[in-house]
Amino acid sequence: MKQASWLRYSPSADSVYCGYCYLFGVQAFRTSDWSNISKFVDRHVGENASHHTAVARGQAFIDVHRGAPDIRQQLQNQRVQAIEENRAILKSITEVVVTMARQNISLRGHVPEESNFNSLMALVAQHNSTLRHHLKMQGAMRSTQVQRYRMNF
Ligand SMILES: [Zn+2]
Numbered sequence: 543m544k545q546a547s548w549l550r551y552s553p554s555a556d557s558v559y560c561g562y563c564y565l566f567g568v569q570a571f572r573t574s575d576w577s578n579i580s581k582f583v584d585r586h587v588g589e590n591a592s593h594h595t596a597v598a599r600g601q602a603f604i605d606v607h608r609g610a611p612d613i614r615q616q617l618q619n620q621r622v623q624a625i626e627e628n629r630a631i632l633k634s635i636t637e638v639v640v641t642m643a644r645q646n647i648s649l650r651g652h653v654p655e656e657s658n659f660n661s662l663m664a665l666v667a668q669h670n671s672t673l674r675h676h677l678k679m680q681g682a683m684r685s686t687q688v689q690r691y692r693m694n695f
Pocket of ligand 1: 571592
């Protein structure tokens with residue numbers, strides 16, 4: 543029998559049970575058949591998917607109890623970070639458009655890839671890593687969309 547850290551002994555019932563399944567599982571594992579304990583334990587771990595779910599739930603509970611950030615807090619932090627990045631990107635784009643309007647520079651160029659707007663955005667992106675990443679992702683998305691469009695014909 544392998545080491546089973548999840549196995550608990552109950553002196554009052556003189557039986558063993560799975561601590562994770564008892565607390566976090568759907569179906570509790572308990573036995574007092576000492577002659578076949580190894581077989582019961584192997585079967586509980588091997589075939590029972592709900593045991594692994596209960597272990598994962600228990601470990602998550604322990605992690606949160608020990609101070610690991612809550613998943614809701616992590617999602618909220620990612621959401622707030624995405625909002626801040628989007629605002630920074632929008633601010634950069636707005637500043638370029640307003641500057642071009644004040645200088646009476648047209649947004650368009652001879653071809654869309656070499657437009658005045660795209661050229662200035664590329665210039666600003668050289669000094670702004672958030673904008674540079676955004677433009678890079680947009681370019682990758684655009685090329686994927688173009689490839690899909692071409693594949694449809
Ligand atoms: Zn279990």
